[in-house]
Amino acid sequence: MCGTCGCGTDGNGPIILKPGEHKHMHSHNEHHHHDGHSHSHHDHSHEHKHKVLEIEQDILQNNQVLAARNRGYFEAKNIFALNLVSSPGSGKTSLLERTLADLKDEIPFYVIEGDQQTLNDANRIDALDIPVIQINTGKGCHLESDMVYDAVKKLEMQNDSILMIENVGNLVCPSMFDLGESKRVVIISTTEGEDKPIKYPDMFHTSDICIINKIDLLPYVNIDVNKLKNYALQVNPNLQFFEVSATTGDGMEAWYKWLKSKKQKAKSLKPHIKFKR
Amino acid sequence: MHELSIALGIVKIAEDETAKVNAEKVTKIELEIGVLSGIEIDSLNFVWKSAVQDSVLEKAEKEIIIIEGRGKCIDCDTEFDMENIYDCCPNCNSNFKGILKGKELKVKALEVI
Numbered sequence: 001m002c003g004t005c006g007c008g009t010d011g012n013g014p015i016i017l018k019p020g021e022h023k024h025m026h027s028h029n030e031h032h033h034h035d036g037h038s039h040s041h042h043d044h045s046h047e048h049k050h051k052v053l054e055i056e057q058d059i060l061q062n063n064q065v066l067a068a069r070n071r072g073y074f075e076a077k078n079i080f081a082l083n084l085v086s087s088p089g090s091g092k093t094s095l096l097e098r099t100l101a102d103l104k105d106e107i108p109f110y111v112i113e114g115d116q117q118t119l120n121d122a123n124r125i126d127a128l129d130i131p132v133i134q135i136n137t138g139k140g141c142h143l144e145s146d147m148v149y150d151a152v153k154k155l156e157m158q159n160d161s162i163l164m165i166e167n168v169g170n171l172v173c174p175s176m177f178d179l180g181e182s183k184r185v186v187i188i189s190t191t192e193g194e195d196k197p198i199k200y201p202d203m204f205h206t207s208d209i210c211i212i213n214k215i216d217l218l219p220y221v222n223i224d225v226n227k228l229k230n231y232a233l234q235v236n237p238n239l240q241f242f243e244v245s246a247t248t249g250d251g252m253e254a255w256y257k258w259l260k261s262k263k264q265k266a267k268s269l270k271p272h273i274k275f276k277r
Numbered sequence: 278m279h280e281l282s283i284a285l286g287i288v289k290i291a292e293d294e295t296a297k298v299n300a301e302k303v304t305k306i307e308l309e310i311g312v313l314s315g316i317e318i319d320s321l322n323f324v325w326k327s328a329v330q331d332s333v334l335e336k337a338e339k340e341i342i343i344i345e346g347r348g349k350c351i352d353c354d355t356e357f358d359m360e361n362i363y364d365c366c367p368n369c370n371s372n373f374k375g376i377l378k379g380k381e382l383k384v385k386a387l388e389v390i
Contacts, residue, residue: 050304053387055294059286059308060382142279173279176315201362202315235363237372 014147015136016154019119019126063177067145070152070180074163079110080262081163083181085203087196088169090189091213093121095246096164100128102249103256107263108161112151114143114168121166131155142174143167162263175202183262189214190221194228197235204235209242211255216245280320283382284328290384295333300389303337307386311344313362313379318343333389346379 058064074081084092093113100109111132113121122134133151135143148165157163165181167174186207188196191214197204204210210232212225225243232239242258244251291303310316318341329335346359350366351373357366359379365372 049390051298051300051389053294053298053389055290055384055387057290057294057384058382059283059290059384062286062289140282142282144282172315173282176279177282198361198363205362231363234365234372 014138014140014150016147016151017119017122017134017136018154019122019132019134060176060178063145066149067178067180070145070149071182073152074180074182077157077159077161079157079159079161079163080183080259081165081179081181083165083167083174083179083184084187085167085171085174085184085207086169086187086189087171087192090169090187090192091246092166092169092187093124095187095211095213095244096166097124097128098246098249098252099256099259100125100130100164102252103259104128104130107260108158110155110157110161110163112143112148112155112163112165114147114166116140116168131157137168141168141170141172142177143179144177145179148179160263162259171196171200171203175206183208185209185211187211187213188228190217190223190225192223194223194225195231197228197232201235204232204239207236207239209258210239212241212243213246215243215250216248280316281324281328283316284321284324287384288328288332288334291334291337291387292332294387295389298389300333302333302335302390303387304390305338305340305388306334306384307340307342309342309344309381309383309385311346311379311381313346313359313376314382316382342385344378344381347377348374348379349377350374 084096086092096111100111103109109130111125111130113125113132113134114137115121115134116137116139118136119134122132125132133154135147135151137143137147143165165179184207186203186209188210190212193199212228218225229241242251242255244255246252287306287308291306295303310318325339329337347356348359348364349356350369350371352371353366353369355366355368356377359376366374
């Protein structure tokens with residue numbers, strides 16, 4: 001983070017890269033600081049008047065405005081956008097790899113990868129010949145809508161496709177930041193505690209879909225999946241579940257069916273408006 | 278630590294609003310934060326000093342108005358206080374509810390000079 005104002009540039013701000021691109025050690029964005037010289041004060045005396053501004057402004061407004069802009073772009077191009085969130089290590093990237101490998105001949109996919117550092121995840125997706133952009137958030141713990149906006153511009157997506165946005169692995173911070181996605185998907189694995197939904201309720205509250213991954217490990221781990229689901233439903237009674245193993249492929253069909261139905265639905269929703277004079 | 282992003286968002290709002298009225302700095306800022314908003318007040322206080330450094334908020338007094346959570350059951354219409362986002366209806370135990378209050382995250386007012 002920038003030591004002067006804490007604004008996160010100087011190499012620690014978000015860096016948006018395609019696989020193969022180099023990371024520049026300094027940001028291209030110009031970043032001005034007040035360099036200590038104060039504004040010259042007038043010699044003549046005048047009264048400083050206190051003024052109260054009742055602004056009532058939502059703090060997340062900037063993020064929400066750009067998220068709405070992203071959402072409008074996705075709708076216009078009939079792109080179904082998913083925001084994948086989870087704690088680190090629950091298998092977001094593995095789930096993504098399996099899904100892309102199995103469905104890429106049927107559905108055009110695009111991927112945005114969010115991590116604090118490295119191009120590793122983007123390289124894994126790139127190996128499947130799927131267009132991908134990596135966002136490195138530096139010290140940032142979540143993606144924000146302006147980063148997605150910039151990444152989307154680089155992706156040059158075609159119409160009628162699916163965009164997968166893999167958020168930074170973190171079950172807390174990304175919950176507050178709308179990226180403009182069509183649906184939010186929270187992934188939890190069977191190696192995590194069944195009470196995670198009530199320990200980290202905000203993420204489950206704001207998600208539409210809950211994927212329970214690593215079900216192939218169920219014989220070896222001490223978790224009650226029904227209890228996990230009940231906790232999740234307590235937080236968000238509208239959650240829809242998929243139980244899968246990205247490693248063995250178990251349960252993936254139901255998830256694929258849902259993905260395909262969403263893509264088709266998005267297509268049929270496209271308005272055929274005729275203007276009458 | 279998304280509180281840093283939130284604090285920087287507050288600084289941006291304060292900078293913009295202060296510039297609009299040609300004021301020099303903010304002497305007091307009033308924030309409204311709901312208990313269900315997902316913000317830890319302690320974490321916000323922790324990052325505040327570094328977030329406001331060299332901004333119009335550097336010397337501002339910060340007042341946080343905490344908004345308690347309140348929900349309304351969709352099944353039986355009971356209104357009830359909420360401490361957690363997963364609290365169920367005390368009357369019928371339903372998890373289906375609308376959140377009436379407690380999600381606020383706002384800059385309510387600025388006193389500028």
